[in-house]
Amino acid sequence: MGGAGGRGGQNAMAGVCGAVGGAEGAGGGAAVGTIDIRDLWEHYRLYHDRTHSLKEVLVRFRRARYENLWALQGVTMRVEPGEAVGVIGANGSGKSTLLKCVARVIEPSRGTVSVRGRVSALLELGAGFHPDLTGRENVFINGAMLGMTRREVRARFDEIVGFSELEQFIDSPVRTYSSGMYMRLGFSVAVHVDPDVLLVDEVLAVGDEQFQAKCRARIAAMKARGVTILFVSHDLPRVQEVCDRVVWLDRGVVRAEGASAEVVQEYAGRSE
Amino acid sequence: MPAVCRLGSVARGLLFYVRGHSRRGRASAIIRRDDPLRMGAPEGRRRRGAEMMIARLRELYSFRELLWALVVRELKVKYKNSALGFFWSLLNPVVTMLVFTFVFSFVFRAGIEHFPLFFLAGMLPWNFFALSLNRATTSMIENANLIKKVYFPREVIPLSILITNLINFGLELVVLFAFLLAWGYFFLPYLPVVLLAAALLFLFTGGVAMFLSAAAVYFRDLQQLVPLGVMIWFYGTAVIYPLEFIPASVRAILMYGNPMNPLISLFRGSLYGLSWPKWHVLVYCAVAAVAAFALGYGLFARMARNLAKEV
Ligand SMILES: Nc1ncnc2c1ncn2[C@@H]1O[C@H](COP(=O)(O)OP(=O)(O)OP(=O)(O)O)[C@@H](O)[C@H]1O
Numbered sequence: 203m204g205g206a207g208g209r210g211g212q213n214a215m216a217g218v219c220g221a222v223g224g225a226e227g228a229g230g231g232a233a234v235g236t237i238d239i240r241d242l243w244e245h246y247r248l249y250h251d252r253t254h255s256l257k258e259v260l261v262r263f264r265r266a267r268y269e270n271l272w273a274l275q276g277v278t279m280r281v282e283p284g285e286a287v288g289v290i291g292a293n294g295s296g297k298s299t300l301l302k303c304v305a306r307v308i309e310p311s312r313g314t315v316s317v318r319g320r321v322s323a324l325l326e327l328g329a330g331f332h333p334d335l336t337g338r339e340n341v342f343i344n345g346a347m348l349g350m351t352r353r354e355v356r357a358r359f360d361e362i363v364g365f366s367e368l369e370q371f372i373d374s375p376v377r378t379y380s381s382g383m384y385m386r387l388g389f390s391v392a393v394h395v396d397p398d399v400l401l402v403d404e405v406l407a408v409g410d411e412q413f414q415a416k417c418r419a420r421i422a423a424m425k426a427r428g429v430t431i432l433f434v435s436h437d438l439p440r441v442q443e444v445c446d447r448v449v450w451l452d453r454g455v456v457r458a459e460g461a462s463a464e465v466v467q468e469y470a471g472r473s474e
Numbered sequence: 475m476p477a478v479c480r481l482g483s484v485a486r487g488l489l490f491y492v493r494g495h496s497r498r499g500r501a502s503a504i505i506r507r508d509d510p511l512r513m514g515a516p517e518g519r520r521r522r523g524a525e526m527m528i529a530r531l532r533e534l535y536s537f538r539e540l541l542w543a544l545v546v547r548e549l550k551v552k553y554k555n556s557a558l559g560f561f562w563s564l565l566n567p568v569v570t571m572l573v574f575t576f577v578f579s580f581v582f583r584a585g586i587e588h589f590p591l592f593f594l595a596g597m598l599p600w601n602f603f604a605l606s607l608n609r610a611t612t613s614m615i616e617n618a619n620l621i622k623k624v625y626f627p628r629e630v631i632p633l634s635i636l637i638t639n640l641i642n643f644g645l646e647l648v649v650l651f652a653f654l655l656a657w658g659y660f661f662l663p664y665l666p667v668v669l670l671a672a673a674l675l676f677l678f679t680g681g682v683a684m685f686l687s688a689a690a691v692y693f694r695d696l697q698q699l700v701p702l703g704v705m706i707w708f709y710g711t712a713v714i715y716p717l718e719f720i721p722a723s724v725r726a727i728l729m730y731g732n733p734m735n736p737l738i739s740l741f742r743g744s745l746y747g748l749s750w751p752k753w754h755v756l757v758y759c760a761v762a763a764v765a766a767f768a769l770g771y772g773l774f775a776r777m778a779r780n781l782a783k784e785v
């Protein structure tokens with residue numbers, strides 16, 4: 203698949219995870235595109251009156267004033283290759299935290315996350331774009347951030363720019379872009395990573411009506427190609443449209459899990 | 475000496491905080507994660523430190539394209555909108571040199587032969603050190619958005635700054651080489667020493683810079699303190715004056731208490747002094763550089779784990 207010609211980066215990481223995951227008795231070497239989350243706990247430090255200052259540290263470094271906020275409390279879920287799973291829940295229920303753990307941006311406090319294959323995370327569009335650099339230069343930098351080699355970016359460059367429909371502006375600094383154009387370019391790079399696993403966190407409301415339709419079509423095409431998708435959104439109809447299965451997170455725990463329509467309906471009709 | 479005591483307790487506080495930090499993290503959770511790169515994980519503790527380091531470096535190597543992309547970004551942004559481009563980075567040492575030449579030849583009459591060359595041979599390596607430290611300290615905070623949203627080995631950020639500055643330093647050295655040859659300083663036989671000194675300077679600076687880049691996320695005051703500290707460090711380093719001007723009793727303390735002194739003496743000794751370094755100076759520099767790098771990287775690795783949550 204996409205990983206065949208790929209280089210180290212995510213692939214190497216996935217190999218490591220897979221090996222250990224298998225040893226734990228997951229049935230020896232899960233297939234590429236599997237996400238396996240077991241008893242995942244994640245906490246942040248919630249600082250009361252955070253000063254970040256040296257004085258603070260020195261005066262009371264033994265009793266730094268924070269409490270642990272457990273954003274995820276024992277989440278277990280498994281996504282099979284080619285499956286599209288939605289994650290829904292109220293604000294602050296831990297959806298983004300879950301995706302960050304899968305993307306390795308943060309490390310679990312407890313439990314395991316193993317992902318096989320190349321991951322592309324749409325947690326943020328245009329990560330690392332520099333306003334003074336041109337669209338062309340930024341595509342290369344952003345591509346490198348998402349784990350593409352220069353060669354890969356060069357090979358897909360026309361496709362990326364074509365998708366964003368920004369041919370005319372590609373050699374202008376991105377500070378001259380409108381916010382929609384900026385997002386378009388970021389989205390185009392991210393979906394051309396050719397991943398095995400795609401993580402989407404509420405970034406589909408990109409650009410105008412026409413471009414949004416294009417994004418949805420692109421996601422559907424990736425799904426058809428067998429890319430595993432973990433999809434976070436508050437747009438329930440969209441979640442139903444994209445996902446085979448939905449997980450409802452409530453204050454860090456899985457409250458319901460099952461067929462999209464059922465869980466979405468349950469969530470929509472929740473009492474409190 | 476209350477001031478010294480205070481400094482000592484500051485240092486101890488910092489260390490305590492860093493260590494306590496990770497120890498608490500370990501105690502509070504049974505971490506099982508399929509990742510040999512995690513330093514300090516329970517099963518990791520049994521692994522040898524060297525093994526962890528190799529795994530980490532191997533992963534870093536697989537992200538070399540990103541590292542390079544960030545270096546190119548730094549360089550492009552720096553020189554993008556200026557007609558003179560790279561020459562701006564030469565302007566700073568040249569102007570400083572002119573000022574000090576004036577001060578030393580007319581005001582103090584220090585009587586140093588070819589003062590500009592003497593000065594540049596020390597100032598260029600110092601500039602590399604100082605600029606790297608100052609930029610690295612703010613680098614993680616500046617890239618907070620990236621760190622929170624994208625996975626990559628965090629050392630890529632300070633390393634990209636170090637490499638950018640190293641490239642600038644190299645270009646400035648080439649200019650200095652041209653000046654030296656024009657003034658009849660035939661330094662070419664000593665070039666290997668200069669290259670070795672540059673490598674050691676890179677390691678030493680890298681260790682300090684990596685530590686500061688991660689520490690500044692936890693102690694934001696470092697953003698203000700580091701430029702101040704660097705300035706004080708500057709006057710404790712023989713850059714604008716020769717070390718021989720310092721009374722012999724204090725000289726040894728300066729030479730061995732501040733690794734920047736022997737490091738700069740390697741550059742100056744070979745380029746301006748046209749002489750071979752003493753063995754013990756070379757050994758001292760090597761030990762200090764490797765130790766600083768290992769310690770800085772080690773502390774960095776501990777602090778980097780929670781960076782995305784704290785930045
Ligand atoms: N960097 C952080 N530091 C401290 N607490 C955090 C941090 N990031 C998230 N949290 C906390 O963790 C909890 C879960 O946050 P998360 O971003 O995962 O929610 P979410 O489900 O994505 O919400 P939303 O629907 O608003 O995007 C929240 O209570 C939030 O306050």
Ligand SMILES: [Mg+2]
Nearest residue numbers: 297298299403
């Ligand atoms: Mg969120």
